Amino acid sequence: MHNFIDNFSDYFFLLFVAGIPLAGYIRKVKVYESFVVGAKGGFEIAIKIIPYLVAIIVAVGMFRAAGGFDILGELLGPVLNKIGFPTELLPLAFMRPFSGSGANGILAEIIQAHGGNSFLSHAAATMMGSTETTFYVIAVYFGAVSIRRTRYAVPAGLLADITGAIMAVVVTRWFFQS
Amino acid sequence: MLNIIWLALILLSVIIGAVHGTLPLVVAAVTDSAKNAVMLAIGLIGIMAFWLGLMQIAEDAGLVKLLSRLLSPILHFLFPEVPKDHPAIGAMTLNIASNMLGLNNAATPFGLRAMAELEKLNPLPGTATHAMCMFVAINTSSVQLIPATAIALLASGGDPHPTSIIVPTLIATACSTAVGIISAKVFSKVKWFTPHP
Structure with a gap:
């Protein structure tokens, strides 16, 4: 199996x-x-998304290099901890909409630090599967058809991500810690 | 929305960088990330061409039409303004199917093909349509059935039953997809999001 x-x-x-x-x-x-x-269409599409990818990836790269994701976690950690969202998972939840490889790196770190058989690792792995790289998808998909005004795609995608992140913690707690 | 988020990311990077002394890293990140973005796009060319080629075969063989006819009740509910036999339906079906099966490098070409078809129905080029937002919302809510990478990472971290996260992931994913679809439906009625030419 x-x-x-x-x-x-x-x-x-x-x-x-x-x-x-x-x-x-x-x-x-x-x-x-x-x-x-x-x-034949492959080349054209890949070239067309370059400006949109550069815009998103540079902004996210700068923010990550400055240490912005860590600061976001420190700021929001105490609040979210009160409602039962583990602080250790915050960097993952923040990185996930922006960068898939970045989020994979954080997931690997969490698993290394807490062991594969821990609640945190299970919740993090579940979160990885229940959320998406929203900003990357939006940049690439709308970029391919040269759309600049994305209307409610960002709020809808982010709401889905937040739900995925919260539900990952709730469902994991329910499954692995009853 | 993207305008504000993009600007905020850049301004905050500079401010945080100045306060925390990470400015040299921020500077380096600009060049590195710009290069990475282009490399990423270039790297997509081959796999994109490959899947679009396969999709053309599937289309010429009538397979795409067959698949979309099977799923048309669901897709008609999600995308009421897209005609039933429009090529966009077939491409969206293939995209969602490959996403569910975890074929990420197939999902993107199908998805971009679908966007190109949806653009043909767009009365306001440059502005997203409801169908596009709905389609992107579904794509950003992750509908993967088996989270293969996460399972592999758990296994390498010493989890004796890494596949035990499959069911929790499915439940969490179902919730996030439902929220994505509902918010796209609700936002489409909100005046603030109505496009003005």
């Missing part, structure tokens, strides 16, 4: 990679020609 879960994504990956061309061939599509026509 464990093995299957470890490779879950790989199996589906290969199912897509081999299955789609096979199904296309059966349905009489000229698979190679079709593939090349579609693939």
